[in-house]
Amino acid sequence: MTTPSSSRPTPPSPPRSPSSASRERVLARIRAATAGAGEAPDVPRDYLTRHVPDDPEALLGLLHENLADYRAQVHRTTENELPQLIGRLLDRRGARSVAVPPGLPERWLSATTAERRGDEPRLGPYELDATDAVVTGCALAVAETGTIVLDGGPGQGRRALTLVPDLHLCVVRTPQQVVASVPLALARLGPTRPLTWISGPSATSDIELNRVEGVHGPRTLEVILVTGGPSDGH
Amino acid sequence: MSGVFVGMPAFPEAARTAVADATLRSNLRHATHTIRDKRARAVAELADWVELREAGRRIKEQTLRHLDRHLLRLEESVTGAGGTVHWAADAEEANRIVADLVRATGETEVVKVKSMATQEIGLNEALAAEGIRAYETDLAELIVQLGDDRPSHILVPAIHRNRGEIRDVFRSEMGKWGRPAPDGLTDAPAELAEAARLHLREKFLRAKVGISGANFMVAETGTLVVVESEGNGRMCLTLPETLISVVGIEKVVPSWRDLEVFLQTLPRSSTAERMNPYTSMWTGTSDDDGPSAFHLVLLDAGRTDVLADETGRQALRCIRCSACLNVCPVYERAGGHAYGSVYPGPIGAILTPQLRGTASGIDASLPYASSLCGACYEVCPVAIDIPEVLVHLRERIVERGGPGHRRERATMKAAGWVLDHPSLLAAGERLATRTRALHPRNPPGARAWTESRDLPELPAEPFRDWWRKNRT
Amino acid sequence: MRVALFVTCLNDAVFPKTAVATVRLLERLGVQVDFPSGQTCCGQPLFTTGYRARAAPLVRRTVRAFEGYEYVVTPSGSCAAMVRTHYGRFGPEAAELGPRTYELTEFLVDVLGVTDVGAYFPYKVTYHPSCHGLRLLGLGDRPRRLLGAVKGLELVELPGAEECCGFGGTFAVKNPDVSAAMDADKVRSAVSTGGDVLCGADSSCLMHLGGMLRRLSAPLRELHLAEILAGTEEDPWREESGR
Numbered sequence: 034m035t036t037p038s039s040s041r042p043t044p045p046s047p048p049r050s051p052s053s054a055s056r057e058r059v060l061a062r063i064r065a066a067t068a069g070a071g072e073a074p075d076v077p078r079d080y081l082t083r084h085v086p087d088d089p090e091a092l093l094g095l096l097h098e099n100l101a102d103y104r105a106q107v108h109r110t111t112e113n114e115l116p117q118l119i120g121r122l123l124d125r126r127g128a129r130s131v132a133v134p135p136g137l138p139e140r141w142l143s144a145t146t147a148e149r150r151g152d153e154p155r156l157g158p159y160e161l162d163a164t165d166a167v168v169t170g171c172a173l174a175v176a177e178t179g180t181i182v183l184d185g186g187p188g189q190g191r192r193a194l195t196l197v198p199d200l201h202l203c204v205v206r207t208p209q210q211v212v213a214s215v216p217l218a219l220a221r222l223g224p225t226r227p228l229t230w231i232s233g234p235s236a237t238s239d240i241e242l243n244r245v246e247g248v249h250g251p252r253t254l255e256v257i258l259v260t261g262g263p264s265d266g267h
Numbered sequence: 268m269s270g271v272f273v274g275m276p277a278f279p280e281a282a283r284t285a286v287a288d289a290t291l292r293s294n295l296r297h298a299t300h301t302i303r304d305k306r307a308r309a310v311a312e313l314a315d316w317v318e319l320r321e322a323g324r325r326i327k328e329q330t331l332r333h334l335d336r337h338l339l340r341l342e343e344s345v346t347g348a349g350g351t352v353h354w355a356a357d358a359e360e361a362n363r364i365v366a367d368l369v370r371a372t373g374e375t376e377v378v379k380v381k382s383m384a385t386q387e388i389g390l391n392e393a394l395a396a397e398g399i400r401a402y403e404t405d406l407a408e409l410i411v412q413l414g415d416d417r418p419s420h421i422l423v424p425a426i427h428r429n430r431g432e433i434r435d436v437f438r439s440e441m442g443k444w445g446r447p448a449p450d451g452l453t454d455a456p457a458e459l460a461e462a463a464r465l466h467l468r469e470k471f472l473r474a475k476v477g478i479s480g481a482n483f484m485v486a487e488t489g490t491l492v493v494v495e496s497e498g499n500g501r502m503c504l505t506l507p508e509t510l511i512s513v514v515g516i517e518k519v520v521p522s523w524r525d526l527e528v529f530l531q532t533l534p535r536s537s538t539a540e541r542m543n544p545y546t547s548m549w550t551g552t553s554d555d556d557g558p559s560a561f562h563l564v565l566l567d568a569g570r571t572d573v574l575a576d577e578t579g580r581q582a583l584r585c586i587r588c589s590a591c592l593n594v595c596p597v598y599e600r601a602g603g604h605a606y607g608s609v610y611p612g613p614i615g616a617i618l619t620p621q622l623r624g625t626a627s628g629i630d631a632s633l634p635y636a637s638s639l640c641g642a643c644y645e646v647c648p649v650a651i652d653i654p655e656v657l658v659h660l661r662e663r664i665v666e667r668g669g670p671g672h673r674r675e676r677a678t679m680k681a682a683g684w685v686l687d688h689p690s691l692l693a694a695g696e697r698l699a700t701r702t703r704a705l706h707p708r709n710p711p712g713a714r715a716w717t718e719s720r721d722l723p724e725l726p727a728e729p730f731r732d733w734w735r736k737n738r739t
Numbered sequence: 740m741r742v743a744l745f746v747t748c749l750n751d752a753v754f755p756k757t758a759v760a761t762v763r764l765l766e767r768l769g770v771q772v773d774f775p776s777g778q779t780c781c782g783q784p785l786f787t788t789g790y791r792a793r794a795a796p797l798v799r800r801t802v803r804a805f806e807g808y809e810y811v812v813t814p815s816g817s818c819a820a821m822v823r824t825h826y827g828r829f830g831p832e833a834a835e836l837g838p839r840t841y842e843l844t845e846f847l848v849d850v851l852g853v854t855d856v857g858a859y860f861p862y863k864v865t866y867h868p869s870c871h872g873l874r875l876l877g878l879g880d881r882p883r884r885l886l887g888a889v890k891g892l893e894l895v896e897l898p899g900a901e902e903c904c905g906f907g908g909t910f911a912v913k914n915p916d917v918s919a920a921m922d923a924d925k926v927r928s929a930v931s932t933g934g935d936v937l938c939g940a941d942s943s944c945l946m947h948l949g950g951m952l953r954r955l956s957a958p959l960r961e962l963h964l965a966e967i968l969a970g971t972e973e974d975p976w977r978e979e980s981g982r
């Protein structure tokens with residue numbers, strides 16, 4: 034593979050910004066503009082924290098339905114059968130290489146013959162582009178919107194890892210990683226981590242305002258919902 | 268009444284061309300009607316839409332009331348997380364800052380995420396003047412850039428193009444910018460999307476500098492948020508070594524929790540989705556993920572003028588969802604180009620004249636580019652009363668006067684006077700009804716209206732005469 | 740019950756039949772109707788075109804004309820909306836007229852509590868809900884409920900009913916091309932229903948639509964809701980029922 038070095042040179046330091054005068058100017062304009070304004074009323078937070086009842090089984094169903102509605106491929110399996118399912122899915126998509134984020138449980142890839150590409154040292158953009166798939170976990174999933182959220186934690190990797198390869202397999206542990214709503218998701222996430230919210234594969238509405246799947250991000254998103262108990266099929 | 272309105276301003280003239288363009292009319296009608304119905308369904312799914320809308324409005328009001336504090340807090344948070352904050356009082360300064368930052372990296376090309384702010388300030392042109400090539404990576408922006416065209420919609424800048432036109436642009440232009448369109452490219456949307464993927468991928472992989480805007484900036488945490496669909500945003504935000512975000516000062520929100528409102532209302536209002544495919548959130552720089560240098564350029568460029576206007580400042584609440592464009596009957600027929608600004612449609616009609624002033628013909632005509640039907644206000648997820656601001660801006664224009672309004676003012680003065688004198692009014696009504704057989708079908712005052720319509724017949728007598736004869 | 744008729748300048752001068760029908764309908768329902776002759780125009784065209792100062796004397800005149808009336812009834816959603824949503828900008832005295840002002844269908848349904856007004860109209864009707872009645876007053880289904888109860892009347896849905904007809908006061912002359920395109924689209928929708936009558940509750944929109952209907956020689960005519968509701972089996976609506 035002929036790829037540019039994945040080491041990252043330190044960029045030259047940027048020039049000192051001459052904008053401190055502008056900083057004072059803008060702040061002064063803001064203060065002048067709002068000087069006579071009355072106090073704004075408090076924000077009413079009487080919207081709902083969730084739109085569906087707190088029933089894990091129903092949440093799982095809703096997550097499944099909403100993921101599928103935006104063209105994610107959804108599978109359900111058990112912890113025991115997870116490696117076999119991952120192996121089968123990679124095979125079915127013809128993935129011969131798979132990027133492996135740090136901290137991904139080794140068991141998950143125990144049933145695949147695809148070449149494993151670790152990210153330490155980091156894979157360069159061209160190496161990632163030449164990698165067929167990536168397997169990750171997630172930070173949580175949002176049932177009401179059919180969204181998975183990655184925060185770069187163990188088994189998730191940095192953001193580019195789940196972006197450049199064309200196939201993303203994402204494992205969601207249920208019920209513990211499933212939240213009902215956007216407000217509940219935000220409350221559980223750490224703002225200072227790099228976060229990626231993913232709802233289905235890459236899509237666009239730019240042609241006649243019709244949604245078409247498959248642009249720059251992974252064109253295939255397979256979401257595996259892992260349940261604790263025995264396999265309940267799919 | 269058209270004889271009264273001499274010096275017809277620019278919007279009506281631009282709209283005339285658009286209305287006469289059958290392809291454009293059909294493209295816009297198809298696209299806006301498709302999204303209109305979908306939006307209504309997506310919004311109807313949330314039982315608390317009214318409360319979310321009110322909360323969104325109040326969060327923005329609170330933010331604007333203490334904008335200085337929130338920006339200072341944001342600056343502190345971003346700086347603390349390894350980013351550098353720059354302040355730009357106007358477009359020229361913002362462009363200068365960005366150009367200097369790019370030059371310092373030694374690079375001569377950048378990849379860009381779709382951003383209204385950078386379009387507003389003409390960043391691409393300013394960079395080109397410095398020998399830096401900016402590649403637009405959003406599909407619609409790419410269509411516009413390749414076609415040497417102008418954007419006509421906030422969310423879907425190439426909404427005026429149908430799939431056949433897009434295919435033609437790709438076939439003829441892609442090769443001049445990089446990887447050419449695949450042989451035998453058809454107008455199937457999936458094929459067009461694939462062509463864009465292939466064309467842009469080589470640019471993403473070699474990019475060293477990314478430029479973005481942001482949908483939200485969280486003061487409390489220093490987190491920036493970009494909401495997108497295609498993944499081009501993720502590419503630009505993640506792969507380059509240097510990231511420069513140019514963001515209007517009004518895009519700050521006080522707290523992390525505030526996102527729970529906008530991440531529910533924005534996707535449903537814009538693309539009519541429960542959630543858009545990708546949302547990226549980043550806070551300064553991280554050691555092991557994404558760009559190692561992050562610059563945030565805070566842009567004023569007229570926003571503080573808008574903030575100073577008690578009625579007009581609500582335009583700064585806008586989260587650029589474009590629901591008002593999609594539902595607007597005037598936008599549907601006039602198209603985005605007629606608005607002469609990167610901000611078309613109802614929001615553009617109130618934002619552009621406030622950001623740029625009303626000295627030019629086009630800017631002075633924008634507040635009149637509405638029938639005040641109120642559909643925009645109804646769908647706005649932050650409850651901007653666009654008709655209210657339109658009327659307010661009309662008042663400003665009338666106060667300022669100008670040659671185009673001298674005769675209109677005289678007419679309004681006369682009308683106001685007659686209407687304030689019922690006996691005169693009654694006499695006028697009687698005179699009009701008695702001489703109705705003599706009236707031309709095309710009276711000078713109403714010519715613009717009678718061009719395409721026939722006047723009603725005047726009655727034999729006004730109602731007040733009937734009342735006098737029959738009820739008193 | 741005694742009410743003041745807020746006739747509107749357009750109905751007074753150009754559509755007296757609508758005004759007369761409103762009087763006859765209200766009287767048939769047992770309401771005593773007054774016509775305060777000091778009224779002229781509510782000031783809306785001046786206000787929305789940007790001439791607030793010129794509108795102010797008309798606002799004051801309107802407020803004076805209806806002083807002391809508990810119910811001010813108008814067959815115009817647009818003028819009712821002007822009073823209710825914009826008069827507050829002209830001071831507390833003007834604001835006070837808002838809650839006493841009722842668009843005709845609001846008065847019938849909410850105050851009199853009737854939807855069947857005993858009307859008879861043996862034609863196929865489609866209804867255009869004008870923007871100000873729809874969005875500023877929130878008239879909702881009141882007009883359709885009233886029409887639905889009219890004997891002999893067949894109500895057909897207007898496709899894209901909630902879209903503006905393109906009048907918008909001075910909009911129609913300042914932006915004639917866009918206005919005409921909106922108008923023509925609305926008329927095409929109305930024609931597609933196969934109805935005999937395009938009904939509305941705002942004379943300004945009806946004038947605008949009627950102008951296009953006549954120009955296109957469309958096979959249906961415009962008619963104000965009040966005129967439909969005023970007709971009965973004993974004294975049915977006819978072309979010259981204005982008297």
